[in-house]
Amino acid sequence: MLLRIQAVVLNNRQRILEAYIDAGVNPDIVSAGHGMGSLLFIAAISNYSDMVEFLFQKGAEPRRRPELPSEWSMLDEVGLYIHAEKPVDNWGKTMLSFLQLGVIFSELIVARQLCGIPNAPHFLEVALRNGLDIHRTWRGISLLHIAAGSDNRQLLKTILSHAPEQLHAQAILDSTRYPIRHQPALDVAISSGITMNVGYLLDVGSKPTFYSLEDAIQICKTGRGGDRVEFPYESPGWRAWKLLWVGYVQRMASKLDLDSVEAASTLEKILRDEAWSDGSLYLPALFRKMSRRSRLLYARRLDFRRYEVRLTVARIKLQELEDNLDRLKPSWWQALDRRVSRDRSINLKIIQELEKAKERDYVEQKVKGLEKILEPRHEAAVDLP
16 A cells, blocks of 8 residues: 555556545655655655645654654755656756745755855855754755755845854865865855856955955966856857956955965965966956066066067067958948948948957957066076076
8 A cells, every 4th residue: 555655656646645635644654664654755756846736735743754763854864865766857846846835955965055056145045944953054054055056146145134244254174185274155166166156245245255266267278167058168158257366366366365374285286387378368467466576586487488488479469360350340331331231241340340359459469468577587587696
């Protein structure tokens, strides 16, 4: 009998289950020895949100199994089972049914699952109204730290509206690149490569660390982040995205003491890798923040001949782009001026030329950066006092 009812739930046959319950079957009936738990648990791990709602309406109680940790709720049990045994794309509606009933989670994995749901701000508000403590931590990690690694800027705003102190809270997080250390949520957003989260946290006053700076520069070098939308390499979108990160590096550098002893190891790493990457967009911001002595000291680490070659190549590219724009501009500009842009081919040409103009601006910025980097090349050869 019990196995038949479990099969009804596993197959999402709500009308048949309703007939069983109307005939007297307890909606809280629990499997003993079969490892499936209650009917509610079976419906939840199957992500049958309508079945979960139905069982709640019929009086099913969200009780965890007694052998589980006392601080767990059934929501924790379901979340951990889904994470480990039966991954689903989106079990948000099922989670929401539990939260609305006041079933609150205590496990870090479930907190991460909530933060990964597209409508996470609403889910969080429901959880807070029903008893979730916004100030609690999971193994010392705040909710803002968890949310910083998810591509949902509105969720960060919601958390900080209830707990602004989390902006400067620090947590010890695992890292494969760095020693164990305390990190702000900003570091999580940067190491996760979530562009909009980084910009928002900087906007509201998060204080960067030297690890923040190093990770942001690493993203500038590789041209890859953790955002949902990825642009083809060297496309207009990719260049705009990279310039956003260059701007973040500049903002972080402006808030750090690059002449300090603490800065030395980070700057040494950055400059050691420069032989294989192009720092034309961000190195000038670092040099600009240093004292003259520090600037000349670190400039000695650079291979200026390599930068001279890069500058020559960039100038040639810039000249080609400018010549091309000067040659083509009159035709499409005249078409636009005469208001004949309803012609789709003309519209496409205008868009293409505007993209080339943006590419020209991007290359021009690289040329200026390379010129700035090369400014101290003669001074760097002279012994410092």
